[in-house]
Amino acid sequence: xxxxxxxxxxxxxxxxxxxxxxxxxxxxxxxxxxxxxxxxxxxxxxxxxxxxxxxxxxxxxxxxxxxxxxxxxxxxxxxxxxxxxxxxxxxxxxxxxxxxxxxxxxxxxxxxxxxxxxxxxxxxxxxxxxxxxxxxxxxxxxxxxxxxxxxxxxxxxxxxxxxxxxxxxxxxxxxxxxxxxxxxxxxxxxxxxxxxxxxxxxxxxxxxxxxxxxxxxxxxxxxxxxxxxxxxxxxxxxxxxxxxxxxxxxxxxxxxxxxxxxxxxxxxxxxxxxxxxxxxxxxxxxxxxxxxxxxxxxxxxxxxxxxxxxxxxxxxxxxxxxxxxxxxxxxxxxxxxxxxxxxxxxxxxxxxxxxxxxxxx
Numbered sequence: 001x002x003x004x005x006x007x008x009x010x011x012x013x014x015x016x017x018x019x020x021x022x023x024x025x026x027x028x029x030x031x032x033x034x035x036x037x038x039x040x041x042x043x044x045x046x047x048x049x050x051x052x053x054x055x056x057x058x059x060x061x062x063x064x065x066x067x068x069x070x071x072x073x074x075x076x077x078x079x080x081x082x083x084x085x086x087x088x089x090x091x092x093x094x095x096x097x098x099x100x101x102x103x104x105x106x107x108x109x110x111x112x113x114x115x116x117x118x119x120x121x122x123x124x125x126x127x128x129x130x131x132x133x134x135x136x137x138x139x140x141x142x143x144x145x146x147x148x149x150x151x152x153x154x155x156x157x158x159x160x161x162x163x164x165x166x167x168x169x170x171x172x173x174x175x176x177x178x179x180x181x182x183x184x185x186x187x188x189x190x191x192x193x194x195x196x197x198x199x200x201x202x203x204x205x206x207x208x209x210x211x212x213x214x215x216x217x218x219x220x221x222x223x224x225x226x227x228x229x230x231x232x233x234x235x236x237x238x239x240x241x242x243x244x245x246x247x248x249x250x251x252x253x254x255x256x257x258x259x260x261x262x263x264x265x266x267x268x269x270x271x272x273x274x275x276x277x278x279x280x281x282x283x284x285x286x287x288x289x290x291x292x293x294x295x296x297x298x299x300x301x302x303x304x305x306x307x308x309x310x311x312x313x314x315x316x317x318x319x320x321x322x323x324x325x326x327x328x329x330x331x332x333x334x335x336x337x338x339x340x341x342x343x344x345x346x347x348x349x350x351x352x353x354x355x356x357x358x359x360x361x
Contacts, residue, residue, distance in 0.1 A: 003130070003178040003229040004264040004291050004325050005057040007357035010233050011132035011180060012069060012331030013062030014338045014346050019043050023336070040064050041120060048125050050347065055354040058130035058178055061121045062333075065114075069182060069334045070134035074101050077163055078108035080143065103145040107159040109166040115174055122175040131176050132331075135183035135232065136164045136220055137213045157216050164220035172228055180231045180266070185213065186256060187236045187268065191247035191275075210252065214259050221261045231291070232256075233266035235330045236273060248275020253282040264289035269311070270296035270329040280318035290319050293329030295353055300345030305356055312360060326357045 015023075022039045025031040044061045051059045066072040075082040081104045114133070122129045139160060150156040168179065189195050190206055199206050221230060234256075236246065249256070249267065256265065257280075268274045269292050283290060292315055294308050308326070315324060332339050332346045341349075 002263075003058055004231050004266070004289050004327075006325050006361045007056065007354040008058055008266070008291055008325055008327040009056060009060075009350055009353065010182075010266055010293075010297075010328060010331040011060040011063060011130065012066075012333045013047055013060070013064070014332050014341070014343050015062075015064060015336050016043055016046075016343065019064060020336070044121065045124055048121070051350070052125075052128070054347065054351050055358075056350065057128060059121075059125045059128040060130050060132065061117065063132070063331070065117050067336045068099070069132075069331065070138050071099060071101055073112075073114055073133045074139050074143065076112045076114060077139070077167075078110055079103055079105035079149075079159075080107065080139065101139070101143045103139070103143055103149055103156070105149060107139070107156070107163050109163040109170070112167065112170070115170055118171055118176060119174050126175075127177060129175060130178040130180065131171055132180040132182055132233070133167070135181040135185070136160050136216050137183050137185040140213065140216060141185040141189060141209075157212060158219075161216045161219035164216075165222070168220065168224060168228070168230075172225055177227055178229050178231075180233055181217070181262075182233045184235060186234050186252045187247070187249070187274075190252045191236070191249060193247060196251070206251075210255050214255050218259075218261050229263045230261075231264040231266060231289075232260070232262050233330070235268040235293070246273035249279035250275065253279035257282040257288065258284065263287070264291055264325070266291040266293060266327055268293045268329040270294060270298070274329075277315045277318055280315060283319050283323070286323070289323050289325055290315070291325040291327045293327055295326070295328045295349055297328040297330050297332045297346075297349065298339055298341075300341035300349070302348060302352055305352075305359075308356060309360065321361075326353055326360070328353065 019039060022031060022036050026036040044064050047062045048059055063069060071082060074080050080101055082099060082101050084099060118131055145156060171179065190210060196206055267290060280290060292312060294311055295303055312324060328349060
């Protein structure tokens, strides 16, 4: 089976204590960048082997070189700059570190630091290597464009799509055949009634914004190599086991499943905050895979396998079993702080996914 796989995962893994200490020492000037990278290489090699032992077919570097799932990549694009904010992003009962991005010059892609990161992963994982990067929507929806940078929104959207098109080609040339676009905007902006009301109050038409998102993504993916599989992960926020919004997929289902040139969707479904499976009725392509995120990455308790099997059976009312897959609903460490569970619990979760998928399919 081509990616996404029956048993799959979103990508990020809990940072081991050794790596956390090394990164802190680097920030304090107590370690060189070369020393930190060597430790990263060793820890990535360890978790790649662990993923293979568990039976995962798509293998990531755990995002061990990143502080954030999205900002590190976006700051590496030409014309995008990170900066410290007065406060972090708000989650339920908590908030992130203070950091954001803005567009200070024309957006482009030349030589991105994550190319070398992927090349290292490919050197140890080969064709099993999976890369997750933020969707272009995360810059379009989250990054402010400074005055005077662009004469029109259309010019900005074109540059953004072209930058991603070049990025996708560069990673493909480095060996990537399994790419995932992480995109929280579809759920946090368009599935939440509170977020929709805020947009309308600001004079933003949500339907127009959805169409722009879809157009940018499709332009970025146009004419991609036929052997490159591209999926999209959608969730409602994941930081220190907390979340941002609630709301089912109904407001975005037609666009996601009917208009995006995507091979598969990783969908958060571990709680009722994501609604029921009925939006999956808009999946009308036999080659579109739906990865059901029924296993939570937010805590370490293992789910009841019979409950997961029952929910998968419910989903088959809308999508044939052969188009379905299973995964955790999100990564285990969207930021370097990580969720509130142990590494052993994380591996047990992933083993649970693999074992259950082997039983079902």
